[in-house]
Amino acid sequence: METTTTTEFRNEVLKTTANTTFRISGGRRLANDANVAYILPSDQDEVKRLKLNHDLWKELMNGLYKSDMHEQLEKGIRVLDVGCGPGWWTLDMAALYPNSQFVGIDMADVFVTKDLPSNVTFKRMNAGTGLDFDDGSFDFVFQRFLVMGLSVDQYSSSVAEIKRVLKPKGAIEILELINDYSNASPAFARITSWIQQAMDSRGLDSFIADKVSSILETAGFQTIKDVNYDVPIGPWGGEPGEMFLAIQKLALPAVKVMVTELTSATPQEYDQTVQQALIEEAHSHQVSTRFRLIYATK
Numbered sequence: 001m002e003t004t005t006t007t008e009f010r011n012e013v014l015k016t017t018a019n020t021t022f023r024i025s026g027g028r029r030l031a032n033d034a035n036v037a038y039i040l041p042s043d044q045d046e047v048k049r050l051k052l053n054h055d056l057w058k059e060l061m062n063g064l065y066k067s068d069m070h071e072q073l074e075k076g077i078r079v080l081d082v083g084c085g086p087g088w089w090t091l092d093m094a095a096l097y098p099n100s101q102f103v104g105i106d107m108a109d110v111f112v113t114k115d116l117p118s119n120v121t122f123k124r125m126n127a128g129t130g131l132d133f134d135d136g137s138f139d140f141v142f143q144r145f146l147v148m149g150l151s152v153d154q155y156s157s158s159v160a161e162i163k164r165v166l167k168p169k170g171a172i173e174i175l176e177l178i179n180d181y182s183n184a185s186p187a188f189a190r191i192t193s194w195i196q197q198a199m200d201s202r203g204l205d206s207f208i209a210d211k212v213s214s215i216l217e218t219a220g221f222q223t224i225k226d227v228n229y230d231v232p233i234g235p236w237g238g239e240p241g242e243m244f245l246a247i248q249k250l251a252l253p254a255v256k257v258m259v260t261e262l263t264s265a266t267p268q269e270y271d272q273t274v275q276q277a278l279i280e281e282a283h284s285h286q287v288s289t290r291f292r293l294i295y296a297t298k
């Protein structure tokens with residue numbers, strides 16, 4: 001049963017979904033809500049995949065964020081994690097900075113609840129329909145991997161909402177994947193094309209990461225920095241390559257339900273292609289994925 005509340009934002013009435021509903025398909029739990037474009041599952045298998053992903057990104061970034069916020073975080077500020085998933089980033093940050101308060105929001109109830117520290121709060125909220133917080137209520141807003149969750153329009157309006165809830169000179173930091181493979185082998189090219197078709201049909205943009213800088217500029221953010229990452233898939237890329245291959249082995253099956261529902265790919269064809277890509281071609285073709293980290297100040 002879905003319950004919704006309405007909240008006043010900048011003289012507009014936006015609908016904030018308090019309880020996204022879900023359906024089960026192919027053994028996975030997926031959002032079933034007209035206001036949620038997300039094409040990945042929201043279940044315990046995803047919680048495990050997101051932990052591996054979090055560990056990989058801590059290694060790649062040599063830390064948890066790039067914004068110049070360490071001193072403020074040590075003194076004590078308010079931080080928001082948009083689309084926090086289980087909350088791995090929020091929990092690590094909260095342990096590192098006990099004087100700061102952390103709020104993680106997600107449309108799905110996948111939050112880690114065991115041994116929750118007192119400086120962490122998790123809330124159900126659909127970031128695609130507005131942020132249910134007062135103007136200027138956070139010093140730092142972080143958002144990671146929402147490319148498959150926010151439609152193009154929602155992405156821009158979410159950035160505007162983040163600006164609204166940030167205090168003057170507050171920091172925004174966004175890390176995004178690009179749904180494309182460098183050195184794509186035939187199997188990877190097929191997978192990319194299927195995922196792009198599925199994303200297109202939901203109004204999602206595979207290349208939103210390449211546009212985040214200009215979305216921030218249009219929203220009026222300052223001192224925008226844009227860092228590119230190219231992450232190898234497979235043993236050819238050493239330890240990060242092995243880690244990212246393990247993540248891909250969970251991510252590509254996770255996206256299977258929506259790809260086979262939204263494109264002409266059959267489940268058998270999809271499984272065979274994923275097998276070919278990850279077992280045979282990732283290493284031999286030296287395949288990689290691009291990411292972008294964009295950070296700025298209000």
Ligand SMILES: C[S@@+](CC[C@H](N)C(=O)[O-])C[C@H]1O[C@@H](n2cnc3c(N)ncnc32)[C@H](O)[C@@H]1O
Binds near residue numbers: 089125144
């Ligand atoms: C790929 S996961 C990334 C989770 C987390 N940011 C991380 O890096 O571990 C994307 C998350 O965004 C959430 N999400 C998708 N659409 C959303 C929306 N409209 N509002 C809030 N959360 C959303 C999903 O439920 C999921 O937990």
